[in-house]
Amino acid sequence: MNIALAIDDDVGLEAPLSASEAGPATKRVVVGFGFWIFLLSDIVMFAALFAAYAVLANATAGGPTGAQLFRQTSVAIETGCLLVSSYTCGLMSLAIGSRRYAATYFAALVTFVLGAAFVVLEVREFAGMIAIGAGPQRSAFLSAFFTLVGCHGLHVTAGLIWLAVMMAQVAIKGFPGTVERRLLCFTLFWHALDIVWVWLFTVVYLMGVIA
Amino acid sequence: MTDTQYDRAPGDALALPDVEQGTTSGVLVYTIGLALAIVLTAMSFWVANTSLLWSGGISLGLTVLAIAQMGVHLVFFLHVTTGPDNTNNVMALAFGVLIVVLVVVGSLLIMADLNHNMMPAAELMNLQMQR
Numbered sequence: 088m089n090i091a092l093a094i095d096d097d098v099g100l101e102a103p104l105s106a107s108e109a110g111p112a113t114k115r116v117v118v119g120f121g122f123w124i125f126l127l128s129d130i131v132m133f134a135a136l137f138a139a140y141a142v143l144a145n146a147t148a149g150g151p152t153g154a155q156l157f158r159q160t161s162v163a164i165e166t167g168c169l170l171v172s173s174y175t176c177g178l179m180s181l182a183i184g185s186r187r188y189a190a191t192y193f194a195a196l197v198t199f200v201l202g203a204a205f206v207v208l209e210v211r212e213f214a215g216m217i218a219i220g221a222g223p224q225r226s227a228f229l230s231a232f233f234t235l236v237g238c239h240g241l242h243v244t245a246g247l248i249w250l251a252v253m254m255a256q257v258a259i260k261g262f263p264g265t266v267e268r269r270l271l272c273f274t275l276f277w278h279a280l281d282i283v284w285v286w287l288f289t290v291v292y293l294m295g296v297i298a
Numbered sequence: 299m300t301d302t303q304y305d306r307a308p309g310d311a312l313a314l315p316d317v318e319q320g321t322t323s324g325v326l327v328y329t330i331g332l333a334l335a336i337v338l339t340a341m342s343f344w345v346a347n348t349s350l351l352w353s354g355g356i357s358l359g360l361t362v363l364a365i366a367q368m369g370v371h372l373v374f375f376l377h378v379t380t381g382p383d384n385t386n387n388v389m390a391l392a393f394g395v396l397i398v399v400l401v402v403v404g405s406l407l408i409m410a411d412l413n414h415n416m417m418p419a420a421e422l423m424n425l426q427m428q429r
Binding site: 109112113115116118119120122123124127128130131134135137138139141142159163166167170171173174177178180181184271274275278279281282285286288289290293294296297 | 304305306307308309310324325328329331332335336339342343345346347353356357360361363364367368371372375376386387390391393394397398401402404405406409
């Protein structure tokens with residue numbers, strides 16, 4: 088390897104060192120990669136719930152089917168809320184990168200409001216289903232439905248709490264390295280939840296309506 | 299020495315100093331991603347509700363649209379690239395996708411196979427009655 092480097096120097100090539108030769112990665116890379124691994128394991132858990140739902144989707148035990156229960160307009164609004172909040176979350180990460188406080192707060196506020204609107208719509212949908220006797224105890228299909236969609240809803244709720252805590256940290260501490268890394272992890276989390284929702288509305292709601 | 303090349307943190311568009319310079323292009327990337335995602339989402343809802351398409355192929359079409367939208371999110375929102383500084387992120391992602399596919403497709407295959415092998419109740423009766 089040294090020989091190769093020496094030859095490079097002779098030729099005058101000033102190629103940047105490869106990642107393995109550059110020494111330990113920065114803390115931001117290590118933290119981000121660790122959280123990336125966590126997110127992938129979280130998505131594997133969602134895959135198990137998706138598999139359970141897909142297997143049980145037709146096990147309605149004589150109860151209501153997805154086609155009778157799901158309201159597509161409400162699902163479309165929820166999808167729009169989460170998609171735009173993912174977009175504003177990305178804009179927030181840009182504002183953090185250039186240390187603009189007002190833009191960060193504003194983007195975080197829009198992200199929070201859209202995420203909260205998503206959760207409220209989902210809770211109303213759940214409450215309406217339980218009110219007409221289509222609760223999780225009605226059939227295997229509904230058990231799997233409430234587990235899968237409810238798990239995603241809990242993740243979004245946790246993300247909202249996390250976002251509020253992070254904005255408090257920005258207000259008090261500013262943008263030191265620790266806060267910046269936590270915000271990086273939050274944006275990763277929020278975008279990953281949107282990817283899970285893409286599969287949710289496709290597999291649960293849209294395929295449930297056509298079946 | 300020349301500048302060293304570290305891995306890129308997942309979710310980072312570029313190394314941080316570049317992001318500070320290029321906020322406008324960063325906004326453009328997110329906006330393109332949003333526009334593509336909206337188009338794909340709208341297409342999914344249309345495909346699920348239209349009667350123009352052959353009903354047997356709609357599930358497959360929805361799956362393809364979801365995969366495409368996942369790709370849009372990964373590229374435009376999470377900034378996953380094929381660059382050498384992204385190798386670790388992509389390898390972890392590929393492993394995650396492998397496990398997800400194994401869990402979902404494996405479960406569906408096994409359960410469909412079990413259902414197929416389960417004898418219908420009428421035939422079971424015939425067997426017991428020795429007809």
